[in-house]
Amino acid sequence: MIRRPLQRTVNELGLRHSARSLSVYTSESGHSDQTNAHTAWMIAATMFAAISTTVATCEGNDVASEKEHAMEKILEKPEQKLKPPKPGEPDSYDNLPDDDEETDCFLCRTHRQGPCRPQWRKFEHCVKDQSGSKDNGSCDKYVKPFEECWKENAELYVLIALDVNQVNVRNIQIDFRFSETKALNSKNDWKEWFDFLKDEGSFKKAIEDVAGWRSLDKFVPYWKRFVILEKKPFIVNTSSIIPVTKDGMSLKVAYAVDQDGLVLGYADYDEQFEIEKAKEEKRPVPSLHKLMITLVPGMTKGVRVVGLYQEDVLDNKTEPKVHLYETDMTSLKDLAREVVPIE
Numbered sequence: 387m388i389r390r391p392l393q394r395t396v397n398e399l400g401l402r403h404s405a406r407s408l409s410v411y412t413s414e415s416g417h418s419d420q421t422n423a424h425t426a427w428m429i430a431a432t433m434f435a436a437i438s439t440t441v442a443t444c445e446g447n448d449v450a451s452e453k454e455h456a457m458e459k460i461l462e463k464p465e466q467k468l469k470p471p472k473p474g475e476p477d478s479y480d481n482l483p484d485d486d487e488e489t490d491c492f493l494c495r496t497h498r499q500g501p502c503r504p505q506w507r508k509f510e511h512c513v514k515d516q517s518g519s520k521d522n523g524s525c526d527k528y529v530k531p532f533e534e535c536w537k538e539n540a541e542l543y544v545l546i547a548l549d550v551n552q553v554n555v556r557n558i559q560i561d562f563r564f565s566e567t568k569a570l571n572s573k574n575d576w577k578e579w580f581d582f583l584k585d586e587g588s589f590k591k592a593i594e595d596v597a598g599w600r601s602l603d604k605f606v607p608y609w610k611r612f613v614i615l616e617k618k619p620f621i622v623n624t625s626s627i628i629p630v631t632k633d634g635m636s637l638k639v640a641y642a643v644d645q646d647g648l649v650l651g652y653a654d655y656d657e658q659f660e661i662e663k664a665k666e667e668k669r670p671v672p673s674l675h676k677l678m679i680t681l682v683p684g685m686t687k688g689v690r691v692v693g694l695y696q697e698d699v700l701d702n703k704t705e706p707k708v709h710l711y712e713t714d715m716t717s718l719k720d721l722a723r724e725v726v727p728i729e
Contacts, residue, residue, distance in 0.1 A: 505532035545609035570711035593684035635695035
């Protein structure tokens with residue numbers, strides 16, 4: 387299998403949360419600040435530069451200007467504050483408790499998993515323990531080890547972040563399990579998928595590298611499959627364009643799932659942010675939303691795009707109408723027939 391470099395923009399991998407300042411792998415709007423592709427190491431460098439200077443709260447829509455304020459929001463009630471070691475001293479963060487504190491921080495929930503968990507937890511605990519300290523740079527020593535680990539496992543963390551959003555999609559599906567869904571029109575960009583197939587020469591060759599995963603349960607998250615198989619993930623990026631309004635309702639959440647309901651893309655759509663951004667940049671408010679979608683050749687067989695739309699109401703007394711719109715499941719094998727032989 388031909389390995390392509392990971393091509394994603396900083397915002398495509400989501401270095402913004404609801405505050406649009408820092409997070410991992412969240413919403414995409416397809417604006418000009420998201421069109422320049424960077425390799426994974428560039429994403430990582432930007433990410434950690436942001437971490438070492440300004441950490442977003444990851445809760446609500448506020449952005450903290452200082453580390454200590456942000457981490458007080460992310461990680462509350464420290465049991466015992468530790469101090470970073472001085473040169474020659476043992477590292478007090480080498481023996482952290484196995485259990486993690488509960489948090490809504492998307493960044494934390496993502497990096498507490500996977501191979502970079504030890505490095506992340508040192509940084510996370512240090513920043514928490516040093517909140518309020520004048521020595522704001524005392525935790526910087528933990529950034530580089532984490533950065534190096536993250537760059538080595540960038541594609542795996544794309545998949546981990548998708549898995550973190552699985553609970554959000556599951557909750558939506560539960561809420562609408564007795565509701566009728568409506569048809570959603572989308573425009574998908576399959577260029578990278580087609581280019582990948584052409585490089586491989588056939589659909590069969592393109593998917594044979596991960597054949598071993600079929601012995602696993604189909605609901606095992608993508609990233610855990612690669613850990614079990616002891617393989618490096620390979621992903622292909624695609625996208626889908628959907629309208630931000632449907633039948634007088636506004637888009638609230640957009641996501642994509644595979645044939646088994648596993649998340650391939652997820653984005654909370656912040657209408658107010660988009661309005662303010664358009665006003666700042668002196669351009670029209672976009673009528674379309676770009677959802678980034680991640681395919682795993684050999685594992686992803688189909689793609690369905692879903693949009694959650696809600697009626698805008700002027701008072702708090704009226705219950706807004708909410709509807710789920712979705713596309714048909716698109717078969718990647720059928721798409722492949724357009725450009726390469728199947729066998």
